[in-house]
Each structure stands twice: as C-alpha cells, then as structure tokens.
Amino acid sequence: MSFVSKSSLIVLAMLALPASGSLAAQSQDPEGGLETTVSDTSPQMVEGPEIEGIISARSGDKMQVTASDGSKSVITINDDTEIRGRGGFLGLASKERAASSLLNGLPVNVKTLQWGNDLVAKEIKFRNNDFKTAAMIHNGTDQRFAEQTAATEALRGRMADIDKYNIKGTTNVNFDTxxxxxxxxxxxxxCATAAAAEEMDNALLLVVGYTDSVGSQEYNQMLSEKRAGSVVNYLQQACNWKPYRMLTPTGMSESNPVATNDTVEGKAQNRRVEVNVLVSKGLDGL
Known part of the structure; x- marks a missing residue:
C-alpha cells in the first residue's frame, strides 16, 4: 500500500502554483487538518521615482544618474526603454541613434519602474541642444565653446572627471578609397570584437571613423562619419550589439593618422574605423 503524507501534499500544492504574479494558493488536508496558504513572493514591477540629473557613468546595460544634490541612481536600460530627444538640431529618428546618444555628462529626465531594489528606465528624455554640448565635450572640441553660454561652461566642468575610460582593446577595419x-x-x-566585448563585464563600444588625406576637409568629414555609421549598423544588426551599450559614433576626418599619408600603403592604413572596447573608471559599484 502506498500513501501520501501531509507534508508531501503541501509540497505538491506549492509546485502547482503559477510561476508569476502575486496570487496565493491554499492546500486543504483531506483529513480535515489545518489549511496551508502559500504565496508567490517574487517582486512586482511597479512605478518608480522620476529621476533628473546628468549621466555620470555608463556600464553595459546600466547608467548612473547623478542628481543636483549629489545622490546617485543606477538605472537599467532595456529594449523597452523609450529614449527621446526634444528640440534642437538632432531630430532623433531611430531608437538606435537615440540609445547611442546617452553620453556621460548628458542631462536627462528618467521615468522609472521599480523591480525589487532595482530601477528600470521606462522613458529617458533629454534636450538635443544638451546632447550637442555633451558631444562636443566628449570629442574634445574645446575650441567650439567660445560662442556657448555660462550653462555650457558649467556642464563642461561637471564633465571634467566623469568621462574617463579604460580601453580594453581596439580593432581597426579598413576601407577602399x-x-x-x-x-x-x-x-x-x-563580430569577433563584439563577441569578445560581450565576455567582459560592463563593456561599451566607441566607434571612430577616419580617412586619408585625399579630398577636402568637408568631404572627408562626411566620409569618416559615413564609415563610422556603416560599422555601427553592422555591429547592431549583424553582431547583435545593443545600441544602449554603444557611445555616440564619431567621424574625425583625416586626423590622428596611424601611418604616413605620403605612401599608398600609409593611406590604406589611415582609411579606417576604430572600434574601441571601453570600461568606465567611474562605475561606483555598477
């Protein structure tokens, strides 16, 4: 003869519970014993706080936002996060471009969802003119600040000790003339670079396009940006690199040559895009 103990019945009742939600289930002892109540205690996604500040660190799918009072919030970005630029020169047309525009030093307003002790970004908003300023600082184009306002200078100061990374590796891909x-x-x-970066904790990619010295400055600037864009698109579409784990791509024209532009071989080396694997020095426990 076989039998099932009371404790076994309770275990079976627990196994029959739904995997999610906050539903409670009850098991009744068939011999009239005490009723046992079992509840799912997994955390629920609820509305979280609205956070305003500047992005002070980027790390993988997370960003750290520092508020004006110095408080810091670590927020996760995922595929459902809405990222919006408002006004100004960008007119962000794609989610990929918006996600890659989350630069360190960018002032943002973030609506969040709370998942246990963690915050998930529901919506991230920023002003496109603020992005323009942050991008200029990020790219080191200090000469362009002459016509900017005092607010720009304040943002520049806040960026001084934030935008620092350890470079874990650089891959160069080359192009025809x-x-x-x-x-x-x-x-x-x-794709090999993306796979290697995926194995690192909190890695980001920074893509920078270059040209050789053939052509005008204006043409080479456009071409370097186009090359960087081709690399970004392939990384995201074919190599499955998430756009929110990529810093804004940059075109640097014919600057920073890796070889002389006086030879055919040197020019071939300079027609490149650099893919830098970065980890922020200012993660603060991300």
Whole structure:
C-alpha cells in the first residue's frame, strides 16, 4: 500500500502554483487538518521615482544618474526603454541613434519602474541642444565653446572627471578609397570584437571613423562619419550589439593618422574605423 503524507501534499500544492504574479494558493488536508496558504513572493514591477540629473557613468546595460544634490541612481536600460530627444538640431529618428546618444555628462529626465531594489528606465528624455554640448565635450572640441553660454561652461566642468575610460582593446577595419562599404574580412572582425566585448563585464563600444588625406576637409568629414555609421549598423544588426551599450559614433576626418599619408600603403592604413572596447573608471559599484 502506498500513501501520501501531509507534508508531501503541501509540497505538491506549492509546485502547482503559477510561476508569476502575486496570487496565493491554499492546500486543504483531506483529513480535515489545518489549511496551508502559500504565496508567490517574487517582486512586482511597479512605478518608480522620476529621476533628473546628468549621466555620470555608463556600464553595459546600466547608467548612473547623478542628481543636483549629489545622490546617485543606477538605472537599467532595456529594449523597452523609450529614449527621446526634444528640440534642437538632432531630430532623433531611430531608437538606435537615440540609445547611442546617452553620453556621460548628458542631462536627462528618467521615468522609472521599480523591480525589487532595482530601477528600470521606462522613458529617458533629454534636450538635443544638451546632447550637442555633451558631444562636443566628449570629442574634445574645446575650441567650439567660445560662442556657448555660462550653462555650457558649467556642464563642461561637471564633465571634467566623469568621462574617463579604460580601453580594453581596439580593432581597426579598413576601407577602399572614397568608400564606406565593409569588406567580408571587416565584417568578420567586427563580430569577433563584439563577441569578445560581450565576455567582459560592463563593456561599451566607441566607434571612430577616419580617412586619408585625399579630398577636402568637408568631404572627408562626411566620409569618416559615413564609415563610422556603416560599422555601427553592422555591429547592431549583424553582431547583435545593443545600441544602449554603444557611445555616440564619431567621424574625425583625416586626423590622428596611424601611418604616413605620403605612401599608398600609409593611406590604406589611415582609411579606417576604430572600434574601441571601453570600461568606465567611474562605475561606483555598477
């Protein structure tokens, strides 16, 4: 003869509970014993606080926002996060471009959801003119600040000790003259770089495009940006790198050559895009 103990019945009742939600279930002893109540205690997603401040660190799918009173909040970004730019020159047309625009030093307003002790970004808003300022600081173009306001200078000061990274590795992919088309080898190298970065904790990618010295400054600036854009698109679409784990791509024209532009071989090396794997020094426990 086989039998089921009272304790076994209670365990079976617990196994039959739904996997999610805050529903409670009851098991009744068939012999009239005490009734046992079992509840799912997993945390529920609820409305969280609205946080306003500047992005003071980026780390993988997380960002740290520092408020004006110095308090810091660590917020997770996911595929459902809405990212919006308001006014100014950008007109962010795609979610990928918006996500990659979350620069350190950018003032943001974040609506959050609370998941246990963690915060998840429901919506992130920023002013496009603030992004322009943060991007200028990020790219080190200090000469452009001459016509900016006192508010710009204040933001510049806040950025001074924030935008610091450890470079874990750099991959260069090269292009034909006047072209922004990725070669099969470049595609392979990009996905290999993304896979290696995925194995690192809190890694971000920074993509910078360059040209050789052939052509005008205006043309080369446009071409360097186009090359950086080609790399970003491939990393996101083919290599599955999340846009919120990428800093804003940059075109640097013919600056920072890695070889002489006086030879065919040197020019070929300079027609490149650098993919830098970064980890922020200011993570503060992210």
């Amino acid at each position: 006047g072209k922004a088309v990725l070669s099969p080898q470049a595609k392979q190298e990009l």
